Amino acid sequence: MSAYWIAHVTVHDPAAYAGYQALAPAAFAKFGAEFLVRGGASETLEGPVLQRHVVIRFPDLARARDCFYSREYQEARACRDGACEAHVVIVEGASDPSS
Incomplete structure (x- = not known):
């Protein structure tokens, strides 16, 4: 069952955040x-205003989790430390009601 990575990000330092943007795609590609x-x-409509909203689909919850904890993603994540405020959650998708 698909899983989704939902992130809300407010960037405070675009130059530093660019390092994250350069490295993170490799981790995402590796985990599908x-x-x-x-x-x-x-x-x-409700809650704090954050600049960026990201939804990423993974083949399953394990790969979404593995991506987050991967060496590749953690290296990218280190580049954004102090450059943004980020809230990231992974959630399993709803099952197909027709199955």
Whole structure:
């Protein structure tokens, strides 16, 4: 069953955050990630306003988790330390009601 990585990010230092953006794609590719939402126009209806919203689909929960804890992603993540405020959650997708 697919799993989703949902991230909300506010970037405070775009130059430092660029290091994360350069390294993270390798981790996502390694674990079969597909970006469904990356930035774009948004409207906050409830809760704190954050700049960027990202939704990434993975083949399953294990690969979403493995991606986050992978050496590749942790190296990318280290580049963004202090450059942004990030909230990341992984969640298993709903089962197909027709199955």
